[in-house]
Amino acid sequence: MVTEDLSRKPDLAHVRRETGVIRESLGYRVFRVVNVTVLLLVCAVTLYPFVNLVAKAFSSEGHIAAGEVNLVPRGFNFDTFQVVFADELFWTNYANTVLYTIVGTAIAMAITSTYAYALSKPHLKGRTFFVGIAVFTMFFSGGLIPNYILIASYLGWRNSILAVVVPGALSVFNLLVMKSFFENFPTELEEAAAIDGLTTYGIFFRIVLPLSKAVLATMTLFYAVGHWNSWFSAFLYMDDKSLFPVTVYLRNLIAAATGTQEITDGGEAAQVASNIQAVTMLLTVLPIICLYPFIQRYFVSGVMLGSVKG
């Protein structure tokens, strides 16, 4: 690292001298300072809402209402956490979110990986057709209401976990990423397994999947975060409070606090203090924020895989 820097710096200066643009080097240095400053500002603006959220979560309502809470908590206390923890519905809904995330991700991974594996075989007759029917759904789809009629009336999935975990089970983007991954899987391994007497099922479950952990992890994370954050399908298809995911719990809390939105759960119309909102929001994002530094690169690599290879 150090030797690399030493060998490169004089070289750049040399280039600048040779090309006779010494004045630019000053301008460029100014630019770099400005650049770094602006990027630091971007980071500050990005992080500020979270910092503010944490500050409010530990502040007393009086200080928040007086508009005194920005970067640091005022009237530091843990009482709000105790209030939120005491609400049984919060825990029920939090557990629902965990359940929906696990079940939804499992279903999605089962459908996506088997579909992607079949599509990755160039000798599969009708392959173009089977890829086409998936890709077409990205450009045209049934609207909100036909979906609603199908799921709520026709399938009767009102207040059912199925309405939340099944309809979104196939992301075409994830499908294409996995397909391209499986296409690059060394065929020698599969051929050797076939000679050893494994069927397609054996090859898929015992050879291909164990050796595809990287892409499986990435796709699992994509689906899991999607399910963790989703609220609309539960909001649309559920009216039993005890079945809500925590995002809908939070939505109703915020709607009650703003007071101007109608409250669909028919419950407490009382103003919800902003510190209670802050604590609930904080607890909802906590798992993602804690895992984020470790899983971020998987997301980035997933997007790259999808966009570069396709």
Place this chain on the structure above:
Amino acid sequence: MTQPAATQLTSEDHARAASAARTAAAGRRRRSRPSRRATVTWRRAIARDWRLYTFLIVPVLFLLVFKYIPMLGNVIAFRRFRPGGSIFGDEWVGFYYFEAFITNQQFWNVFWNTVILGALTLLVTFPLPIVLALMLNEVRSRRFKRIVQTISYLPHFMSIVIVVGLVLQLTSLNGTVNQIATALGADPVPFMQRPEWFRPIYVSSEVWQTVGWGTILYLAALTTIDDQLYEAARVDGANRWKQTWHITLPGIRPMMMVLLILNIGSFMAVGFEKVLLLQNPLVYSTGDVIATYLYRVGIQSAQFSYGTAIGLFEAAIGLALVLFANTLSRRMVGTSLW
């Protein structure tokens, strides 16, 4: 996730569609190549690959039920739907429901709100990721660059409910924005009750949530630019600005065009979920868009056929815009999705 037509396109969707475009192109190339496999009959193909075909059963059934049936279900825009009756409607009424909304003044209010909000979002959130990517590209310290990237991607992973919650907290009467305003001598503003503030607040929250993540594809495109081009330009005496203008920007132009086309396509489907959570009746005059209007009349008031007609109209405009932008891009700069 359940209602792709009604939800907003994120950069993941952009990547999705971009890769799909490439896959489709690859598919065409494969087809055009003469292949011995094309002569295999279905009977032989199934006899040989039947296990592989069993992998397709569940996914294809899934697509059929959850994608293609709702797609056909759009037909209730032309047919009267009776609750409890056929999912595809009962009797043919032609363009009755289309006439109903086209002659409705309220529809045109939300139509223009959608156009304005979509245009503002596009104008602001399309160029900013390019600028940010170029700025990140100029950073020498890899560590600093990685930290900035990590932080700027974070909002992308937040639920829309959280984003809206943060916006409401920051813009409330005792929130940070009003504290800054009062510190500067202005009176506190109840932002979420003022129609004139809805658009700036919506667009700002979009910027906060999408710009960082939007740089990923541009940064990937930037790494594909040949270093020799920069060396040659330096030898020719081009300064940094000229290098950026003549090498970097043309280098990422195909990516820019692909994302622009997709952005134009999603123009009408402005972030439905976010608008729904952010809006309240006090700001309907600027904050109500086609998708939220459709939700209210279609789902809450259960006017299914009327709502579907509006949804179909919106989807048709979206599709027409993509086709138009794609053709324009192919004619003018030679880049297109297909």
